[in-house]
Amino acid sequence: MAEITLKGLAHSYEKTPKGAADYAIRQMDHVWHQGGAYALLGPSGCGKSTLLNIISGLLEPSEGDVLFDGQRVNELPPEERNIAQVFQFPVIYDTMTVFDNLAFPLRNMNTPEYRVKPKVLEVADILELTSLLDRKAKNLTADEKQKVSMGRGLVRDDVTAILFDEPLTVIDPQLKWKLRRKLKEIHERFNITMIYVTHDQLEASTFADKIAVMYEGQVVQFGTPRELFERPAHTFVGYFIGSPGMNFMAVEYRDDQVMFGTQPLPVSEQMKHAVANASSANAIANDISYNNIKLGIRPEFIAIASNPTADSVPIQVTSVQDLGTYSLLTFKLNEQTFKARLPEGHPPVGEAAFAHFDAAHVALYIDEYLVEAGHE
Amino acid sequence: MSLHLQNIDHIVNGVPHISGIDLALEPGSFNVLLGRTLAGKTTLMRLMAGLEPPTRGKIIIDGKDVTNVSVRKRNVSMVYQQFINYPSLTVYDNIASPLKLAKHPKSAIDKRVGEIAEMLHIEHLLNRYPQELSGGQQQRTAMGRALIKDADLILFDEPLVNLDYKLREELRDELRDLFQARNCIAVYATTEPNEALALGGNTAVLHEGKLLQYGPTEQVYREPNGRFSAEMFSEPPINIVPGRLTDTEITFDQSLHFPCDDKLKRLEPGDYDFGVRASHLTLQPQRADDLALDVHVDVAEISGSETFLHVHHERFPLVLHLSGIHQFSVNEPLKVYFPTHQLYAFDKQGHTVHIPARQGGAAHG
Known part of the structure; x- marks a missing residue:
């Protein structure tokens, strides 16, 4: 459980950045509150992946601080940040059963078996994977695999936040809304901070209570889906939200x-x-x-x-x-x-x-x- | 030119990919092939192009049988999902390549490339290489190459699917304008009903290798000839509720009774599937004969400026298409209003037996 604060954060891939154009992230302050359902929305090249990598620890920011519950974590590697990630393509062990996939993060932390089972069953039940627990993961459909990926983040009690990076890309269009529903249900039930990164307004507004719209390395608006539609704070938000835009x-x-x-x-x-x-x-x-x-x-x-x-x-x-x-x-x-x-x-x-x-x-x-x- | 596919079957390794398709495309027409993944769109385009001959049936161009004429001898251009360009050539040379191959004089090539690039808004990029361009610019370059030769037939296989939605909006608009001025046949494959509506022209609805319906896009949308066609050509999909029609009323789920619209009374009493468009369901009653339904929210999908609200009634699910932003919690109880005068009716074979009257006048400039 954590509140994630970005303080005076900026990032440049250049050694000696000269002007604003050299920054993938321009200086920003931002707070993701504990338990919120957030989205980070923007076109390709806006800096959202850079920001995601800084939060997860894959990238150390060149300026400013990342704080988890007030503690500076800039140098902490990803595995010590207790962040779960769900990527575009499901990351699971094909040869293992669904049960073993879900149990993996717990067993990895030497959780005793009598505590592994109830937790796996609980998460499988929520994700509607119970009937598939004995199946090998490689025989699952794309949406089932993606649910297993999510489940691996949910079994751990020590997870501070889950980061989603375009998680529905490989899901059949007719099934997407079901997974969207599932994601919302999970958020309401688990009270974990969730940040969903996407370039798609529908993905962002459906999942998130509040959306950070990124444009040229800056968050140009942080607001509810309704605010983005009715009161765009920047012309880019007016253009990018709505079809057609403002x-x-x-x-x-x-x-x-x-x-x-x-x-x-x-x-x-x-x-x-x-x-x-x-x-x-x-x-x-x-x-x-x-x-x-x-x-x-x-x-x-x-x-x-x-x-x-x-x-x-x-x-x-x-x-x-x-x-x-x-x-x-x-x-x-x-x-x-x-x-x-x-x-x-x-x-x-x-x-x-x-x-x-x-x-x-x-x-x-x-x-x-x-x-x-x-x-x- | 005109293109006529006559009773085409295409079978690959014993599996039918195309079954009994008969389709005549008019000169200068813009045609959308609409269907889900594996409906047969790509296969049909390959047959049109002459990349492979059909298992059975004939392909007639301008009255001539070209069934076994190879793609090289047909005047066809194709644009694919992936942005295919020559990486070692500049944008200029990429676009110019078909004309260079045909040995057109340099001055004529210069002029044509200039015109096409301007039309596609890439005139400032002519000296760049593909890898220096964004996805949208790369796809514009590929389109430029397809458009520069005066092809008789241009095939687009989901060309915008790998682009973000803002670029898609822009390129779609440009494509519409582009083809208004050309005399070739264009065929455009997509999985998205809203893209078909945005492109206009004619639409062919494909499902499992069969042609369900072909006609002017708006007409196919408003007057689907069957339940499948209605479902394939709506996003969110048209709601289908099974029910029973008697002389005076309709019953859903054996328990929900309501008096039926006068126009439905001419149908034989019996079991039907009733269809109602997601945009015709509302959160406030619109008319006295609206049916109030108690439902629970599954999820509200919000798309920037509109909301697709998925709900379920005790026995059947429904989707509402609402304008503006409406947020709901999962499982929230709600009342929705079902317009009993705007029902489509399909018989148990899936044929359309009733189409509701259109509301108001058509808005046409």
């Missing part, structure tokens, strides 16, 4: 209006003030040579109509795709492409239409970070 507009404050190119945008008074402030703040801090102010809106929160209203903008519809459960509408506004999501049964839309941005879900980003979000 629409962004580079805006400026001009003539008492929020302008997207030549198009004035109808936004709430509050948002207008926020954009005005950001613009003047940028003007004062002249040493910043760029002017990076964006509004973001998710496709789910754009309403499309054939007639104008007081707070809609004229758009040019370029396509409507029927995706079964909903339609995806692509439109142009100020020469830029946008996506909007229309519910099933939405009335037909012509080429010239009007878009309304739900003020509660328009968010302001300065230098890619969230500054002001709409209010319900």
